[in-house]
Amino acid sequence: MTRVFPFLRPPGDVVTVGPWSRLTPDGGEPLPDTLTDWDYSTTLSLHRPLKVDGLRLRRLSGLPEDAAVDLSVQWLATSSALRGRAWRAELPADDASDLTIDFSLPGDDLGGTLELITSVTLRRPAPGASMAAATRPGSVLWSDRQRVLLEGENTLFPIATADFHDLPYPTGAGWYLHIEEDLEAAALGSILLVVNERHDVVMRAVEAASSPTDADMRVLSALRADVLRVLVERALTSEDLTEDSDYPIGSLGALLVTVVRNAFPAFSMEALRRERQTAPALFSSRIQEASQMMVSP
Amino acid sequence: MSVLYPRLLGDAAKRLHQEHLQSSITELNARHALRHPAAVFAATGGRRITQEELQQLRDDVLEVARRAGFPDEGRRQDRVSFDLEVARLLHERCGLVAGEAAVRPIWAFLALVLLPDVSYWRYPRPPGDRVLGTDITRHVWGRLWWRAHLLALPREYDRYQLLETFGEAAFDQIFARRRSIGGSRALVRTIAEIWPAVDHGRVPEREVLIDVLKRLSRWGAVVEFESLDDDELRRQVLDAAIESAARLRAQAPSAGPRHAGV
Numbered sequence: 257m258t259r260v261f262p263f264l265r266p267p268g269d270v271v272t273v274g275p276w277s278r279l280t281p282d283g284g285e286p287l288p289d290t291l292t293d294w295d296y297s298t299t300l301s302l303h304r305p306l307k308v309d310g311l312r313l314r315r316l317s318g319l320p321e322d323a324a325v326d327l328s329v330q331w332l333a334t335s336s337a338l339r340g341r342a343w344r345a346e347l348p349a350d351d352a353s354d355l356t357i358d359f360s361l362p363g364d365d366l367g368g369t370l371e372l373i374t375s376v377t378l379r380r381p382a383p384g385a386s387m388a389a390a391t392r393p394g395s396v397l398w399s400d401r402q403r404v405l406l407e408g409e410n411t412l413f414p415i416a417t418a419d420f421h422d423l424p425y426p427t428g429a430g431w432y433l434h435i436e437e438d439l440e441a442a443a444l445g446s447i448l449l450v451v452n453e454r455h456d457v458v459m460r461a462v463e464a465a466s467s468p469t470d471a472d473m474r475v476l477s478a479l480r481a482d483v484l485r486v487l488v489e490r491a492l493t494s495e496d497l498t499e500d501s502d503y504p505i506g507s508l509g510a511l512l513v514t515v516v517r518n519a520f521p522a523f524s525m526e527a528l529r530r531e532r533q534t535a536p537a538l539f540s541s542r543i544q545e546a547s548q549m550m551v552s553p
Numbered sequence: 554m555s556v557l558y559p560r561l562l563g564d565a566a567k568r569l570h571q572e573h574l575q576s577s578i579t580e581l582n583a584r585h586a587l588r589h590p591a592a593v594f595a596a597t598g599g600r601r602i603t604q605e606e607l608q609q610l611r612d613d614v615l616e617v618a619r620r621a622g623f624p625d626e627g628r629r630q631d632r633v634s635f636d637l638e639v640a641r642l643l644h645e646r647c648g649l650v651a652g653e654a655a656v657r658p659i660w661a662f663l664a665l666v667l668l669p670d671v672s673y674w675r676y677p678r679p680p681g682d683r684v685l686g687t688d689i690t691r692h693v694w695g696r697l698w699w700r701a702h703l704l705a706l707p708r709e710y711d712r713y714q715l716l717e718t719f720g721e722a723a724f725d726q727i728f729a730r731r732r733s734i735g736g737s738r739a740l741v742r743t744i745a746e747i748w749p750a751v752d753h754g755r756v757p758e759r760e761v762l763i764d765v766l767k768r769l770s771r772w773g774a775v776v777e778f779e780s781l782d783d784d785e786l787r788r789q790v791l792d793a794a795i796e797s798a799a800r801l802r803a804q805a806p807s808a809g810p811r812h813a814g815v
Contacts, residue, residue: 261775296555296599296650328780336651338736341779367652377780393785394776414595416560422590424564434562436657438687445656448560450593504732 263390266316274305318386324379334506335367369506430458439509481547519546555599556648560658565591581670644701657686660695715745764797
């Protein structure tokens with residue numbers, strides 16, 4: 257969705273952003289799309305260089321050279337639906353400022369997808385500004401977003417073990433993928449893979465997931481294929497879920513759309529729904545192929 | 554490290570709710586438990602809460618409930634005080650981080666297994682969303698934790714002083730719209746801070762609040778509230794409240810010549 261701003265904004269090239277990087281005890285590394293080693297106790301140390309033409313930015317925003325303008329970073333977490341400010345500094349009125357964004361972000365309020373929003377905003381109304389210039393403090397003159405999936409081991413699909421004798425699932429089944437109903441809710445926390453403690457073969461494979469034997473790998477392969485099947489079927493049986501559905505970032509609905517798109521990039525959801533109805537065996541084989549079931553070892 | 558709570562999944566929760574609806578508070582008291590065979594822990598993400606900690610949490614909530622008249626019906630005002638005290642208690646002592654507190658089946662466990670007697674006392678014959686893990690904004694315990702989390706002040710001696718600002722129905726409006734006002738704790742706290750100064754005349758508080766939230770949501774499309782200093786944020790929220798209150802007072806059929814501003 258394109259936002260219409262009721263005030264002048266400069267072209268995007270007044271700010272040249274460098275890459276986000278993450279500081280670790282071993283030095284720095286580019287911030288990846290997915291942080292697999294993240295959990296709530298992690299404090300992220302983030303860093304980003306920028307070059308800003310503060311004079312051109314002000315001029316093309318209709319602001320005088322001495323207008324007070326800030327550069328700041330906000331974070332937004334999809335699992336908690338919370339946001340906050342991570343960092344802020346005044347933007348100098350120079351034609352080529354080299355700046356460094358640098359802050360630490362504790363994990364308490366984070367989870368799911370983390371969005372880092374870098375913004376240039378007006379700090380206070382500027383006397384002598386153009387009639388078309390922003391006047392309300394906080395008006396966003398320029399912004400940029402980057403998303404990072406915070407996914408500790410098994411976080412997106414947390415695993416729990418339980419005796420199926422006590423649960424409303426078939427006692428002899430190996431696992432059950434629990435998916436909540438609300439497609440708008442955060443995906444994290446809406447999906448739980450429950451493994452049956454009575455099923456020795458599956459339990460052994462799940463417990464050995466970090467160093468599995470060949471036999472364990474075949475079990476895990478079947479498990480992964482079934483998880484994909486359940487997720488895809490959940491998406492296809494929700495009639496109102498389409499490629500164009502506008503579910504919030506990090507929500508269950510958005511995750512299901514992504515799962516289907518990644519598994520079947522060549523098929524529309526409508527085509528998959530039709531095939532599942534009219535040729536279920538073919539559809540089942542397609543899931544096997546998409547999940548690379550038993551491909552290795 | 555975050556504390557992990559047992560998660561009571563949908564089917565088991567619904568079954569328990571149906572059973573509890575047929576039971577008296579005394580029967581529910583006898584049926585409470587520290588574990589349930591159908592409740593599961595996530596394998597990673599923190600440490601599991603102990604049985605002793607769950608017992609302590611139950612004892613603490615029961616003590617507050619007794620002061621509010623539990624197990625008798627009690628007065629409405631007592632239940633308001635109960636909610637405020639429990640909101641603070643849950644937020645201070647549960648050891649939950651926001652990501653975990655957004656996991657709805659943990660709230661179903663608290664309502665249906667650990668505290669069924671107090672849950673069904675607080676909301677007699679409750680609709681499912683009060684006790685199941687379907688909607689945290691309506692949940693007997695989950696909504697209180699989130700109310701405290703959104704309103705707690707970061708570095709104050711009395712961190713929870715803003716909890717009393719809004720009635721339940723009014724706060725539900727903020728909570729339900731937390732995504733559209735950006736989930737900003739700074740913004741929610743600021744609305745609570747300026748609220749006592751807003752003169753809404755004869756217009757119900759809830760109506761004014763809804764209008765303020767819509768206004769802030771519109772401004773939020775082009776303004777980054779998180780970039781503002783506290784004073785400037787307070788000024789803008791107050792402006793929104795003054796505009797909303799003035800507009801609604803002028804529209805109200807019985808609006809008399811009360812106060813002109815806030």
